[in-house]
Amino acid sequence: xxxxxxxxxxxxxxxxxxxxxxxxxxxxxxxxxxxxxxxxxxxxxxxxxxxxxxxxxxxxxxxxxxxxxxxxxxxxxxxxxxxxxxxxxxxxxxxxxxxxxxxxxxxxxxxxxxxxxxxxxxxxxxxxxxxxxxxxxxxxxxxxxxxxxxxxxxxxxxxxxxxxxxxxxxxxxxxxxxxxxxxxxxxxxxxxxxxxxxxxxxxxxxxxxxxxxx
Amino acid sequence: xxxxxxxxxxxxxxxxxxxxxxxxxxxxxxxxxxxxxxxxxxxxxxxxxxxxxxxxxxxxxxxxxxxxxxxxxxxxxxxxxxxxxxxxxxxxxxxxxxxxxxxxxxxxxxxxxxxxxxxxxxxxxxxxxxxxxxxxxxxxxxxxxxxxxxxxxxxxxxxxxxxxxxxxxxxxxxxxxxxxxxxxxxxxxxxxxxxxxxxxxxxxxxxxxxxxxxxxxxxxxxxxxxxxxxxxxxxxxxxxxxxxxxxxxxxxxxxxxxxxxxx
Ligand SMILES: Nc1ncnc2c1ncn2[C@@H]1O[C@H](COP(=O)(O)OP(=O)(O)OP(=O)(O)O)[C@@H](O)[C@H]1O
Ligand SMILES: [Mg+2]
Numbered sequence: 001x002x003x004x005x006x007x008x009x010x011x012x013x014x015x016x017x018x019x020x021x022x023x024x025x026x027x028x029x030x031x032x033x034x035x036x037x038x039x040x041x042x043x044x045x046x047x048x049x050x051x052x053x054x055x056x057x058x059x060x061x062x063x064x065x066x067x068x069x070x071x072x073x074x075x076x077x078x079x080x081x082x083x084x085x086x087x088x089x090x091x092x093x094x095x096x097x098x099x100x101x102x103x104x105x106x107x108x109x110x111x112x113x114x115x116x117x118x119x120x121x122x123x124x125x126x127x128x129x130x131x132x133x134x135x136x137x138x139x140x141x142x143x144x145x146x147x148x149x150x151x152x153x154x155x156x157x158x159x160x161x162x163x164x165x166x167x168x169x170x171x172x173x174x175x176x177x178x179x180x181x182x183x184x185x186x187x188x189x190x191x192x193x194x195x196x197x198x199x200x201x202x203x204x205x206x207x208x209x210x211x212x213x214x
Numbered sequence: 215x216x217x218x219x220x221x222x223x224x225x226x227x228x229x230x231x232x233x234x235x236x237x238x239x240x241x242x243x244x245x246x247x248x249x250x251x252x253x254x255x256x257x258x259x260x261x262x263x264x265x266x267x268x269x270x271x272x273x274x275x276x277x278x279x280x281x282x283x284x285x286x287x288x289x290x291x292x293x294x295x296x297x298x299x300x301x302x303x304x305x306x307x308x309x310x311x312x313x314x315x316x317x318x319x320x321x322x323x324x325x326x327x328x329x330x331x332x333x334x335x336x337x338x339x340x341x342x343x344x345x346x347x348x349x350x351x352x353x354x355x356x357x358x359x360x361x362x363x364x365x366x367x368x369x370x371x372x373x374x375x376x377x378x379x380x381x382x383x384x385x386x387x388x389x390x391x392x393x394x395x396x397x398x399x400x401x402x403x404x405x406x407x408x409x410x411x412x413x414x415x416x417x418x419x420x421x422x423x424x425x426x427x428x429x430x431x432x433x434x435x436x437x438x439x440x441x442x443x444x445x446x447x448x449x450x451x452x453x454x455x456x457x458x459x460x461x462x463x464x465x466x467x468x469x470x471x472x473x474x475x476x477x
Contacts, residue, residue, distance in 0.1 A: 115316035119330035133320050
């Protein structure tokens with residue numbers, strides 16, 4: 001493989017990372033809101049949140065992507081396909097992240113909040129200083145897991161015409177008649193990216209376990 | 215006669231249909247130590263949690279230095295819920311130490327002790343740290359401020375929890391089985407801190423199975439049985455033989471358990 005082709009693959013890998021990272025971040029923000037809605041005693045919030053989660057977890061991501069891609073123009077929204085791709089990935093991962101976060105929030109031991117209550121912390125302070133930081137630590141392994149899943153699932157966005165790592169390997173295979181080479185390189189690149197994410201995750205976990213000490 | 219630090223008047227507490235506290239009356243004089251004994255399930259924790267307002271009583275009145283906590287007497291036999299600002303003010307005089315320590319795992323010992331000074335009392339970080347370090351020194355942990363709870367022994371964690379409560383200068387400290395989740399060799403260090411606090415004039419209510427501590431430090435022993443205060447008096451009276459049969463039975467169970475760990 002020439003340097004030029006390798007550079008193309010690297011560029012595509014970068015795009016995969018970017019697509020996934022943006023989607024994970026947006027998904028985390030939406031997931032937090034859905035989690036809050038789901039934990040709310042207000043049924044007007046919790047029922048739609050539950051519906052959202054079951055909908056986006058129940059429909060294959062590929063179908064979701066195709067639906068969003070075809071729905072946007074019908075609604076008169078003209079956006080580049082990459083935006084449709086990020087929207088699809090974000091909305092889907094948000095459902096899973098909402099569930100992870102809910103698990104984290106519900107696993108914060110009640111005694112820790114009672115201790116906060118006893119020193120006079122307001123409900124808001126209890127949330128921001130105690131509940132959320134502990135829930136986030138409890139959720140971190142699941143978040144890393146989800147990031148890896150989304151990294152790999154991002155290969156699906158090639159169906160809406162976004163050129164990322166998988167699509168690039170496909171294109172180059174077709175033009176060079178060397179599919180084994182390009183798919184192996186793509187596979188290796190996915191593997192390395194996932195290793196980095198997993199490694200970063202366990203490093204963060206270790207650092208957060210006792211604060212700064214590893 | 216000065217007003218008691220804590221007054222409990224005809225307090226009932228039910229969880230659903232089960233009545234756990236069946237009319238408790240109790241006065242805790244300022245500066246004294248009251249030890250609550252009683253078999254498992256008799257309602258000791260529930261009573262303490264009601265005094266901390268972690269549970270709301272079903273009926274009855276609790277007063278802290280004469281000020282009603284949570285609910286005030288309307289004078290015609292009923293009671294009315296007080297505004298939350300009022301509740302917070304009265305509650306600020308009470309500190310609580312839990313059986314499971316309940317330290318916040320993501321903060322250091324010093325962080326745990328200073329958290330409320332900064333976020334609730336709005337102190338500057340530097341001033342809060344000064345107080346925090348002094349309180350940690352008071353429980354013998356001046357060299358452990360920067361350790362996280364997971365890096366401390368159970369006895370050290372419980373002492374940090376005591377320092378956390380002390381930092382807010384409460385008038386009254388509540389302890390719910392503070393040594394029950396500790397290995398036997400670690401209970402001493404916690405009991406010693408509590409003994410010193412009692413000697414220093416802190417008002418304390420202690421739920422504990424440490425009968426030795428209760429007998430030597432308690433100014434008053436209260437024996438709770440099936441949601442009722444069966445006995446209430448100084449240790450010399452309560453522990454004098456012949457004992458109330460329920461207390462005798464309780465102590466035998468306790469001593470059996472103690473003996474069993476020796477084998
Ligand atoms: N939140 C709750 N909901 C329902 N029942 C409860 C609740 N808390 C306590 N109880 C019940 O109230 C009774 C008294 O409980 P409590 O914890 O006050 O007992 P205790 O004297 O502290 O016992 P132990 O020595 O085992 O700690 C028990 O039967 C318990 O099951
Ligand atoms: Mg108890």
